[in-house]
Amino acid sequence: MSGARRGFTLMEVLVAVAIVGMVVAGGFRLITMSLRSLSEIAAERALTAAAQRIWLRFRTERDMPDSGREEDVEWRTEIDSVPIEDLELPFRRVTVSMGKRSMVIYLPEASR
Numbered sequence: 001m002s003g004a005r006r007g008f009t010l011m012e013v014l015v016a017v018a019i020v021g022m023v024v025a026g027g028f029r030l031i032t033m034s035l036r037s038l039s040e041i042a043a044e045r046a047l048t049a050a051a052q053r054i055w056l057r058f059r060t061e062r063d064m065p066d067s068g069r070e071e072d073v074e075w076r077t078e079i080d081s082v083p084i085e086d087l088e089l090p091f092r093r094v095t096v097s098m099g100k101r102s103m104v105i106y107l108p109e110a111s112r
Helices: 010-060
Strands: 067-070 073-084 087-098 101-108
Touching: 010 073, 010 087, 010 101
Parallel strands: none
Antiparallel strands: 067 073, 073 087, 087 101
């Protein structure tokens, strides 16, 4: 057996541990950012689906209230018009809110 020692030096082990630590920390940050993005997308999809339901109800129900709340969805309407040349085009601005998020949809006033 020769007198050469086999194995890693302390410096090599410390460098390897530091590299592994940086990779793991970067991985955790990436996972955290991905989860946050997924929850943002899920909340946006839920709000869009709620706005679509409210829009459909305004299009189909004659007695739809101008404002209201159902479960965690809230809406309110404002009637306005846009002048185009000599015409006044009335529309209904519907603001749909869910938690801290809100979305505005526009309906022609004649659609009710």
